Amino acid sequence: xxxxxxxxxxxxxxxxxxxxxxxxxxxxxxxxxxxxxxxxxxxxxxxxxxxxxxxxxxxxxxxxxxxxxxxxxxxxxxxxxxxxxxxxxxxxxxxxxxxxxxxxxxxxxxxxxxxxxxxxxxxxxxxxxxxxxxxxxxxxxxxxxxxxxxxxxxxxxxxxxxxxxxxxxxxxxxxxxxxxxxxxxxxxxxxxxxxxxxxxxxxxxxxxxxxxxxxxxxxxxxxxxxxxxxxxxxxxxxxxxxxxxxxxxxxxxxxxxxxxxxxxxxxxxxxxxxxxxxxxxxxxxxxxxxxxx
Numbered sequence: 001x002x003x004x005x006x007x008x009x010x011x012x013x014x015x016x017x018x019x020x021x022x023x024x025x026x027x028x029x030x031x032x033x034x035x036x037x038x039x040x041x042x043x044x045x046x047x048x049x050x051x052x053x054x055x056x057x058x059x060x061x062x063x064x065x066x067x068x069x070x071x072x073x074x075x076x077x078x079x080x081x082x083x084x085x086x087x088x089x090x091x092x093x094x095x096x097x098x099x100x101x102x103x104x105x106x107x108x109x110x111x112x113x114x115x116x117x118x119x120x121x122x123x124x125x126x127x128x129x130x131x132x133x134x135x136x137x138x139x140x141x142x143x144x145x146x147x148x149x150x151x152x153x154x155x156x157x158x159x160x161x162x163x164x165x166x167x168x169x170x171x172x173x174x175x176x177x178x179x180x181x182x183x184x185x186x187x188x189x190x191x192x193x194x195x196x197x198x199x200x201x202x203x204x205x206x207x208x209x210x211x212x213x214x215x216x217x218x219x220x221x222x223x224x225x226x227x228x229x230x231x232x233x234x235x236x237x238x239x240x241x242x243x244x245x246x247x248x249x250x251x252x253x254x255x256x257x258x259x260x261x262x263x264x265x266x267x268x269x270x271x272x273x274x275x276x277x278x279x280x281x282x283x284x285x286x287x288x289x290x291x292x293x
Contacts, residue, residue: 013062013117113231134209141254162210175207175235
């Protein structure tokens with residue numbers, strides 16, 4: 001998909017340590033954990049590319065070189081597949097990244113939070129709007145979440161954050177929005193609060209890992225102090241942006257899986273397996289025959 005606006009850059013913060021998946025993530029990034037037959041980060045990149053993104057900016061840390069390798073050319077594997085005449089697999093790995101799409105890798109030297117990770121992208125983004133995609137938020141939908149947001153960005157020309165309805169008992173785990181419902185899916189924001197007390201949250205709409213941000217966010221991030229968890233929170237910077245310009249939330253269509261925790265990861269694996277063209281029938285038959293009590 002080619003988008004018809006100037007949104008061509010996506011930022012992928014992938015410097016986190018993934019401690020909730022130890023020991024699996026001791027030597028391998030959590031973003032490389034597979035859902036069926038592709039790593040989490042590949043799903044995120046495919047969503048960006050299919051939404052018209054042409055420049056992928058990865059904010060990395062230690063032990064993340066396998067992400068770079070995944071999106072690089074694999075000469076040895078390609079040579080082996082050519083010898084064995086396995087053309088389908090060869091084309092698959094050659095086309096993980098289309099030729100017109102560029103990858104940029106920037107090291108986040110200190111784990112200072114999502115806001116700091118986004119700020120690290122400033123030299124690559126410049127004075128352009130950009131998307132932020134968190135790979136461990138997977139969204140299963142007919143039209144990808146980012147594509148939906150790109151359409152709204154074309155109309156609104158303002159920062160947009162993706163939101164979903166959250167049970168009250170879980171609101172303390174989210175950034176939570178406050179604002180006026182603009183239409184069926186858009187909210188014009190008046191505030192956003194990071195991880196509020198469940199009883200004090202301004203709404204039941206929580207932020208998920210898809211953002212389209214105007215470049216004014218960078219100057220704000222440079223002056224944002226440490227917030228919740230002693231980290232520079234992107235949510236706090238967006239709250240300041242709201243005070244100076246219009247910022248919207250978008251209630252996307254689709255089903256989200258929090259693959260940052262084990263249960264969410266397992267749920268995503270099952271649902272994506274059930275939607276996989278090669279595996280769907282056999283997996284459905286297997287699940288039907290399970291003697292679950």
